[in-house]
Amino acid sequence: MRIACKFSAQTTVGDFMSIQKPLWSTTSKIDSHKKLSKDIECDVLVIGGGISGILTAYFLAQESINTVLVDASSVCSGQTKNTTAKITSQHSSCYQQIERKFSTDIARLYADANERAIDDFDRLIFDLKVDCDFIRLPSFLYATKSQDIIEKEFEFTRKCRINAVLTKRTQLPFDVKLALRYENQAQFNPYPFISKLSDYISIFENTRVLTIEDNIAYCDGAKIKAKKIVFATHYPIVNFPGFYFARMHQSRSYVVALKNTPLFKAMYYGIDKDDLSFRSYKDLLLLSCCSHRTGENPPIKNPYQHLLESARVYYPNCQLCYNFSAQDCITPDLLPYAGYYSKSKKDWYVLTGFNKWGMTNSMLCAKLVSDIIKGNKNPLQSVLSPSRFNMSTVKPVLSEVGHAIKSLSKTAFYIPSQSVADIKEEQAKIVMYKGKRCGVYKAKDGELFCVDVSCPHMGCTLSWNNVEKTWDCPCHGSRFTYKGELIDNPAQTSLKDNR
Ligand SMILES: Cc1cc2nc3c(=O)[nH]c(=O)nc-3n(C[C@H](O)[C@H](O)[C@H](O)COP(=O)(O)OP(=O)(O)OC[C@H]3O[C@@H](n4cnc5c(N)ncnc54)[C@H](O)[C@@H]3O)c2cc1C
Ligand code: FES
Structure with missing residues (x-):
């Protein structure tokens, strides 16, 4: 199927500097839900209708637990709206870093959980017959400058029996120093998937939770009494307890979707500075780059311009169709936070800190949180516990505090x-x-x-x-x-x- 373009073939950068033209929400639709207008009670309240909240609410509703989900705006209107939706256990070079910060066992447990999460997407999409362009493909981690990191990540994949091989053969339009090819990864369009899961959940949109006191959430004009509350708001919205503001920051990246480019039969993620990421969607190529801390300047003056100009070097006839950006929460130890919101709040739960790998991370965190609520054991509970402590995170936490002090003194x-x-x-x-x-x-x-x-x-x-x-x-x-x-x-x- 061909996708309509939002720009003319002659588009220049000035045309799309500030206005986003998102891909998924322009080409797919999710039914709307009404606003909460009266007080209600439920067993579990899930706050947030991104991929993490929808999956959590779905797993709970499947167990006949009386679950309600509210979103301040609409389902899939947050960061999930602008994801590139690669469903991979290949998360840049995270495993060698997690192994260093924790242990081989913990890195292996996390890698296994990410591999299983791909299968979970596959099974769910098959069982529910969701037409969301889910496709199994290899995913390449590539380096254009130095090959050390790739070699180290390969060592880890061998130890953990992950199906990955070193290669220099890619479909990229330039040479690489080295690449690591993970087999049997996946990609999809998140909109039809989330739309289908929404059919099984009781949802209220345009319902922002303003304050929460123990087990009552106060929204605009109505309140919800819930035995348990799950925060799936991307960044947790309650500062105390939890103190998430001292242990996470957000990082943005930019994406363009282009026509008249080759169809990529794999996904590619570059690990060197200025490297690009690639995936195809129907007849479009999605190209992304330029991560930077939100509130600071991007590494390149205009990331969209950089993406378009880079693409035109390799594909002179390419045409810009969509451009969008998003941000994600970054944790100091590269593992997400999922489980009890804080030690003092046993009926509050949280899923956050996906480090830009929120598809598989949402799946495994949603399973973990719903397991804790259901009273089931889950091997990731202590590993991903938001209360975990690791010496290697002391310095980044102090750096977060330093950032805040600098900005507050301004x-x-x-x-x-x-x-x-x-x-x-x-x-x-x-x-x-x-x-x-x-x-x-x-x-x-x-x-x-x-x-x-x-x-x-x-x-x-x-x-x-x-x-x-x-x-x-x-x-x-x-x-x-x-x-x-x-x-x-x-x-x-x-x-x-x-x-
Ligand atoms: C450019 C980019 C590309 C990415 N590509 C990939 C990828 O290819 N693969 C991958 O695995 N990950 C990727 N990620 C990461 C992934 O997109 C995110 O981790 C994921 O979408 C986050 O989902 P979420 O449910 O946590 O948040 P969101 O989607 O932001 O959902 C949170 C919801 O909470 C609601 N909310 C907030 N406050 C309240 C309130 N007070 N009351 C009620 N509702 C509230 C919001 O309206 C929102 O809908 C990418 C990230 C970026 C930045
Ligand atoms: S986001 Fe925390 S002070 Fe602005």
């Missing part, structure tokens, strides 16, 4: 030296405006949008993201439009209008 002491007159059209700056420190965006027609740039989450000073025309928080990754509307959590409210 909030307290920084007096901007520039004025509104210094702002160019379609750009923004933090300036003194009407006697107050403001984030001011100047529209093409000269209209000014003026917002309070103290992040509503914990008060850090927001930074201007000129590629996406958003205010982003360098501390924990909340994001807002230039008008101040909330895009990404952990913040739960929009910015104050300072006009």
Whole structure:
């Protein structure tokens, strides 16, 4: 099947600098659900309708546990909307790092769980007859500069009997130093999959959980009393207890979908700086790059421009069809957090910190959380416990705290030296405006949008993201439009209008 393009063949970078053209939500649909309008009770409340929340609620509902899922916006409107949806146990070079930080046994347990998660997707999609372009393919980890990391990851796959081989033969349009080819991985379109699972779940959309007191969640206009509460909100929304803000940050990456390129019969993930990732979807090639901490500048001035220009080197006739970006929560030890929200809250559960590998991680974490709720044993419970402690994480945790202190002191002491007159059209700056420190965006027609740039989450000073025309928080990754509307959590409210 051919996919319609959102841009003309002559598209230049200026056409798509700030406005995203997402792929999955444009080409597939998920039925909408109504807003919660009255108080209800249930056994389990799942907060968040991304892939992690939907899978958890599905597994619980299958056991006839009275489960309700709420989403602040709509199902699949968060980061899952813009994933590249590769279902792989190959997660960059994570296993050698986990082995170093923990042990071979723990790395092996985690690798096995990721391999099983691919099979779980396969089985579920087959049983429910979901037409979601699920296909088994090899996945390559490749290096263009140095081959050491690839060789070390290969050693691990041999120890753990993962089906992977070293090779230099790839379908990439350039030579590689070395690649590691994992067999029997998979890719899909997440929309039809999530849509099908949603049919088995009681869902309320446009229902943001505002506060939670023990087993009662207060939403706008209604409350939910639940015996157990699962936080699948991508970034956990309660700061205390849990302290997730001190042990995770968010990282963004950028994707373009292109036509008139070869069909890739495998997925590719590059591990060297500036390497690209590749996968095909129908007649499109999805190319991604440029990871960076949210709230800091991308490594390349305009990642979309970089992706398009890189693609045109190899495929001069390629045409840009979609462009989008997303972000994910990064943990200091590269394992996700799944299980009890904190030691002091035995009826609260969490799934987060997928380190940009949220397909298989959501599957294994959703199984783990639903096993704990059902009272079943699961070998990953202590490994992925959010309360785990590992000496190797002390330094990254201190670095997170340092980041927050730096940004908070900017909030307290920084007096901007520039004025509104210094702002160019379609750009923004933090300036003194009407006697107050403001984030001011100047529209093409000269209209000014003026917002309070103290992040509503914990008060850090927001930074201007000129590629996406958003205010982003360098501390924990909340994001807002230039008008101040909330895009990404952990913040739960929009910015104050300072006009
Ligand atoms: C560019 C990019 C590409 C990626 N590609 C891959 C890939 O190929 N393979 C892979 O395995 N992983 C990939 N990932 C990672 C993966 O996409 C994510 O880990 C995953 O989608 C996260 O799902 P989630 O359910 O945790 O979050 P989300 O999808 O963000 O869902 C959270 C939901 O919670 C809701 N919510 C938030 N606050 C509240 C509240 N107070 N009340 C009610 N609801 C609330 C939101 O509206 C949202 O719908 C990629 C990540 C990026 C950045
Ligand atoms: S996201 Fe935590 S302070 Fe902004």
